[in-house]
Amino acid sequence: FKMMQQALVLSIILYVVGTDAFSIIPSPFPAKTSSLTKQRQQPLFMSSFASDGSEYSSKDSDYVDEEAPKTPEYDADATFEDDIASQTVEEKPVPMSKNAGNRFVAIVWDTEVDTQDRDVWQLHEDRDELIEDHVIFCRKRNLYNETFNTDSMVDILRSLPLLSSDLQRIVGHAMILESPDISHVREMLQQEPILKMLNGGDLNKISLFRWRHIRDYTLRRDDGRDGYPCMMLGIDHDAETDNDSKNIRDETKTAVLEYLIKSERVIAAGPLHMPTEIKDDPSSIATGDFILFNAKDRDHAIEFVEEMPTAAEGLYKDLRVHFYNTLDITGKFVSEDPLRDAPNYQLKEAMDAWGYPVQDNQTPWLNW
Numbered sequence: 001f002k003m004m005q006q007a008l009v010l011s012i013i014l015y016v017v018g019t020d021a022f023s024i025i026p027s028p029f030p031a032k033t034s035s036l037t038k039q040r041q042q043p044l045f046m047s048s049f050a051s052d053g054s055e056y057s058s059k060d061s062d063y064v065d066e067e068a069p070k071t072p073e074y075d076a077d078a079t080f081e082d083d084i085a086s087q088t089v090e091e092k093p094v095p096m097s098k099n100a101g102n103r104f105v106a107i108v109w110d111t112e113v114d115t116q117d118r119d120v121w122q123l124h125e126d127r128d129e130l131i132e133d134h135v136i137f138c139r140k141r142n143l144y145n146e147t148f149n150t151d152s153m154v155d156i157l158r159s160l161p162l163l164s165s166d167l168q169r170i171v172g173h174a175m176i177l178e179s180p181d182i183s184h185v186r187e188m189l190q191q192e193p194i195l196k197m198l199n200g201g202d203l204n205k206i207s208l209f210r211w212r213h214i215r216d217y218t219l220r221r222d223d224g225r226d227g228y229p230c231m232m233l234g235i236d237h238d239a240e241t242d243n244d245s246k247n248i249r250d251e252t253k254t255a256v257l258e259y260l261i262k263s264e265r266v267i268a269a270g271p272l273h274m275p276t277e278i279k280d281d282p283s284s285i286a287t288g289d290f291i292l293f294n295a296k297d298r299d300h301a302i303e304f305v306e307e308m309p310t311a312a313e314g315l316y317k318d319l320r321v322h323f324y325n326t327l328d329i330t331g332k333f334v335s336e337d338p339l340r341d342a343p344n345y346q347l348k349e350a351m352d353a354w355g356y357p358v359q360d361n362q363t364p365w366l367n368w
Contacts, residue, residue: 095364103211104182104211135347136347142331155365159329160176163323165298171322211272212286214269229267229293232304236287265304292324
């Protein structure tokens with residue numbers, strides 16, 4: 001009987017020690033019955049087990065933990081007004097340019113306006129030599145403010161050298177312009193260096209349109225997103241001799257807009273209108289479409305254009321598709337690393353020295 005009592009006491013002791021050392025279930029016995037209970041209640045940040053089953057504390061380790069970041073203490077006296085005042089930053093709407101109100105598109109095809117019968121490669125080389133002059137010309141028109149260069153009456157939003165189908169030559173360029181009056185646009189184009197090289201600044205063979213830019217955020221993708229930037233220029237059949245032309249444009253207006261939005265490829269788009277002196281002139285009828293979009297390759301670009309509802313219905317008498325390059329004609333997107341982009345950055349520094357407002361906050365309206 002005594003041997004049975006001793007065995008029972010021994011089993012109870014083993015149960016208590018085992019529970020406190022290894023089990024997550026609390027022991028039914030009082031905490032004072034085990035000397036390991038106090039040790040278990042101490043936090044073990046890196047607790048582990050040795051081969052013999054005994055615990056050891058992180059204090060016994062040579063591991064040094066980095067100090068954990070402290071949580072900021074809550075200020076009970078702080079009010080909601082104090083919190084708002086400390087975080088409020090007044091943001092002002094982006095101001096409109098003084099030249100806003102009318103957008104135009106000018107298209108120059110080098111072989112069509114050249115008066116010297118140069119071959120395509122000579123035209124490319126002559127144009128390429130004037131790229132820097134063209135960029136300086138555009139920036140001088142764009143960089144103005146309330147006190148400097150105030151007589152500039154045309155914002156040159158984009159200048160896009162158009163590439164040949166083999167992507168080896170520049171065959172022309174498209175310019176997106178904004179001005180309060182079309183007379184300022186014509187005057188500016190006559191002074192543009194490349195056009196002066198081609199034909200002395202004669203505008204007779206320049207394609208100039210009013211452009212009704214569709215300003216929807218879904219039609220403002222970045223150039224080169226999921227492809228390469230491409231331009232589509234579609235010119236309608238003459239509406240005065242072909243009554244179906246106007247009907248097709250009216251009937252497909254909604255379908256075209258849905259097509260462009262669903263494509264998720266459009267950089268900018270809108271119909272081209274006659275370049276009347278007054279924006280709301282009834283004679284400023286739609287004569288075509290000008291669309292910038294991204295395409296993976298030439299076949300992809302042609303497929304996108306041919307599947308447009310207007311093209312499928314035969315609206316256009318002339319339909320052209322060209323990949324294009326983008327010129328930084330605002331000076332806002334140059335690298336500040338002279339080793340990577342020295343000519344462009346040096347030009348920005350030079351224009352700054354000449355007094356032009358080259359900093360982004362000096363011309364916030366140039367943001368397209």
